[in-house]
Amino acid sequence: MKILEAKNIVAGYHKSEILHGVSIHLEHKEVVTIIGPNGAGKSTLLKALMGYINIFDGKVIWKGEDITHLKPYQKVKKGFGYVPQLGNVFPSLSVLENLQMGGFTQGKDTIKERMGRVFELFPILKQKLSAKAGTLSGGQRQMLGMARALMTDPELLLLDEPSAGLSPKASEEVFMTIADMHGRLEKSIIIIEQDAYQSLSISDRCYVLVMGKNEFEDEAQNILSNPKIKEAYLGG
């Protein structure tokens, strides 16, 4: 069952067009990776889906409802969770306060219950509740960013380069956690990633974007075993 459809998205910043008619879809409980060279419009696509930038043309359909022009906080209420590449935590707030803000739309009891679940996935956060988020390591911030997004129990998670700037070990931990989130919490996930090998290994399908357009689409395993695509987009 398709839960998200982005049809012919034309979008960009102010008046400059970055995406020239990109289409993607996502099935229920599916993990999809979007790859492509720098400037392909991957992050722009996530921002457009989330409602941060203007969609000049095209539609975003969420479970049959047109949500193209909803604002980000309205999309959170619909079931979207978003973890940006940079600025994924509130640095001056404590870890606890970050999680509380993640559950801003939820009641107190729900926040308590969700925190319990989040600590099962991210036990390190429980030990750092009173620490300012700005003092955490890159990997811990990424964990906190994902934990914050999970506080609303979203059906869909949009992850923008979750391993960016992380050490190989931290990156591996992050992808293990993403796989865990998908497995245990049954989330549908869209990942934008430079380290496409790790991302594809936990994905069902993959889209390749080039210059703001769809270039290619296939099962993740097929892409990993396709030498031409590997050479072109995964560095051989």
Next chain:
Amino acid sequence: MTLIQVIVNSIIRASELALLALGLTIVYDILKFANFAHTELAMVGAYIAFIFNVGLGLPIAVAAIIAAIATGLFSILIDRAVFKKMRESTGIIVMVTSMGVGIALRNTVRAIWGPDAQNYAVPLQKPIVTAWFRITPLQVWIIVIGVLAMVAFYLLLHYTTLGKAMRATSDDPALAQASGIATEKIITYVWFIAISFASLGGVLIGMETYIQPVMGFAIIIPVFCAAIMGGIGNPYGAMLGALALGLAENFGLYINFGKVLNLGGLLPFSKDFYIPTGYKPAISFIILIVVLLVRPRGILGKKKEG
């Protein structure tokens, strides 16, 4: 004047300034522009209290509360009509616009009530006299209200969802939205809180002295100085800055500079030289310049983390 009297006067001044500087700094923190209409809105609040106190005969405390609410709501209207349309503009453009808004407010009040000073209907106060200092009941109230406002603001920021959402919006408005926070709603609350505090500050200053259309313009430098000295964008900095400025202004008038300047008779300066009271505002100017030169981010200047 005793040293303790100077300290008491400083605390009174700090309490008034803190109410104004706090609002200025939180608007800056969330909306990233220096609102030059801030003290003019305090003046508007002082005049709204005047309507209810002198015009309708209500007690000044009731008039001050009504004025704080009315001015807070009025600031939301101004935001919707002017500043909201400029959210994507740079700070300097919005700042200049706020100057325009301030001038418009000042001249509108002048057109309605005239340029002359007016007084609230407050009975004459018998001062409380001790061996070390004297203080009027009104001044005691100014300190109490100032301290209560600071405590209330601290509790708001750290123990309420709204306060945490305000801090989250200040940290990263885009991420706040991704957390389901309607940042425009938060901005509305920020305007209301900031300008209600400012209005209260304006009424307290008016009660101690008088109200006049230029009163907002007259206090703009001390208020900016307190906010910048503490570290603009940091509410606790605004409180600290107000206290530091209050002390500096009052000690500036208390110190005998003659003794400092003549170096024990080595230089031809009079033995007694005090800064005349009329030059009190100059102290804020000098402090502002020194702070901007030596430590532009202020005492508790917000270091951007992450």
